[in-house]
Amino acid sequence: MSLHVESEGAGPDLVLLHGWAMHSGIxxxxxxxxARHFRLHLVDLPGHGFSSPYRANLExxxxxxSVESVAEILPEDCILCGWSLGGQIAIELAKRDPARVRKLALISTTPCFVKTDDWQWGMEAGTLQLFGINLKRDYKGTLNRFLTLQISGGSNTAAVLARLRKSVFERGKPDEIALEEGLRLLLLSDMRGxxxxxxQPVLLIHGEKDVITHPGAAKWMNQQLPHSELMILDDCGHAxxxxxxDQFVKHMLRLKGCDN
Incomplete structure (x- = not known):
């Protein structure tokens, strides 16, 4: 497996993991x-961006x-930041290797994407299932609808949506198998345990009006994690x-111990 990683800057190592259907250009x-404050490592997850395609197997x-692939390139004593699905990968890495992942930033992350009888902060399972069905029928149209959901509820939505649409295909077409398996993971994963x-110390950053990962999920994690800090951004969606x-960078600098 070959992961595409771009590194720049100086300071504590900060690894950034993107979300479903995107890449590190986001x-x-x-x-x-x-990069003025950290040594950045921007990762394209398997099947995304310039990384090798993902090939499913039974085992x-x-x-x-994804966890094993990212673990191979993680610097020692790093800060790991994951957005959305990337946040779930970051959670698993932090659990498996706490000596290497010393701090964690979870952006628009939920431990469970799907609403259940004992979890009210998820999406309806049917919504994600429909995305999977439509992905095979209308690849680009389905991704565009997903991008629109990401900015829903926020301010300056037209500009943010334009940047998302520009980004999604600029490193080529994401691997369809990776997208399908990623959606299946969102449907089935429950990381509450x-x-x-x-x-580790955890920084939670979440949009107040996120319709993909409800802010209630971030508040729940804040209550469960004894060394966590929660930042809710007003009039903000999923990105x-x-x-x-500006606010995002300011909050991320808390992980370095500075705030300017």
Whole structure:
């Protein structure tokens, strides 16, 4: 497996993991500013961006495959930041290797994407299932609808949506198998038990009007994690680093111990 990783800047190592259907180019609005304070490592997850395609097998699902692939390139004593699905991968890595992952930032992350009888902060399972069906019928149309959901509820939505649409295909067409397996993971994963075992300091950044991962999920994690800090951004959807890059960078600098 070959992961595409771009590194720049100086300071504590900060690894950035993107979300479903995207790639590390999505961080461009905050990349330069973060690189003034951190040694950045921008990762394209398996089957996304310039990384090798994901090939499913019976013994290893996409979560396990992604976790093992990222673990191979993680610097020692790093800060790990994951957005949405990337946040779930970051949670698993932090649990498995707490000596290497010393701090964690979870952006628009939920431990469980789907609403259940004992979890009210998820999406309806039918919504995700429909995305999977439509992905095979109308690939680009389905991704565009998903991008529109990401900015729903926030401010400056037209500009943010334009940046998302520009980004999604600029490194080529994402691997369809990776997208399908990623959706299946979102449907089936429940990391509530894993989250409670995280011992590292955790920064939670979430949009107040996120319709993909409800802010209630971030509040729940904040209550479960004894060393966590929660930042809720007003009038913000699923991509706070695009909607409010200045605030995002300011909050991320808390992980370094500075706030300017």
């Amino acid at each position: 961080w461009r609005d905050v990349r330069e500013r973060l 290893q699902g996409i979560m396990e495959y 894993t989250v409670t075992s995280i011992s 706070p680093f695009l909607s409010y890059p």
